[in-house]
Amino acid sequence: MEIIEIVSLGIVTTIIYLLIKDKQPAIAFLIVFIAVLLFFLYLMQYIQQILALIQHLGDKANINQVYIKTIIQIIGISYLTEIGSNIVKDAGLDSIASKIEMVGKLFILILAIPIFHSLIETILGIFPLS
Numbered sequence: 001m002e003i004i005e006i007v008s009l010g011i012v013t014t015i016i017y018l019l020i021k022d023k024q025p026a027i028a029f030l031i032v033f034i035a036v037l038l039f040f041l042y043l044m045q046y047i048q049q050i051l052a053l054i055q056h057l058g059d060k061a062n063i064n065q066v067y068i069k070t071i072i073q074i075i076g077i078s079y080l081t082e083i084g085s086n087i088v089k090d091a092g093l094d095s096i097a098s099k100i101e102m103v104g105k106l107f108i109l110i111l112a113i114p115i116f117h118s119l120i121e122t123i124l125g126i127f128p129l130s
Contacts, residue, residue, distance in 0.1 A: 006042065009035060029091055036087060070115060074108050081105075 013035040021028040051072060058068040081104025088097040 006039065032090055033087060036083065067115060070111050074111050077104055077107050
């Protein structure tokens with residue numbers, strides 16, 4: 001089972017981190033960073049499968065590809081923001097982590113504006129204001 005490998009890597013990384021964090025904090029942080037990178041690289045194959053499924057379902061449902069692309073970008077920004085923020089928090093820089101989260105939220109808002117615009121136009125088309 002692949003989950004056993006992932007959990008084992010996480011446990012081994014944690015043990016190594018705890019053993020060397022007091023003597024070599026920079027190396028300990030680097031080990032954590034590499035473990036997170038390995039987790040992300042491992043998940044890329046599954047992320048590609050999920051994206052292909054979402055594209056396929058969007059095509060079958062006749063959904064505009066712009067909306068699907070935007071939603072996928074929003075999900076990607078959410079995950080990357082969380083991962084980046086957590087890595088920076090692990091390094092003890094909470095103020096920078098909160099700024100990363102804020103910027104991620106703003107990017108999501110920027111990407112969502114065309115969807116909101118289309119939604120409002122659709123609502124106004126159904127219920128005219130005049």
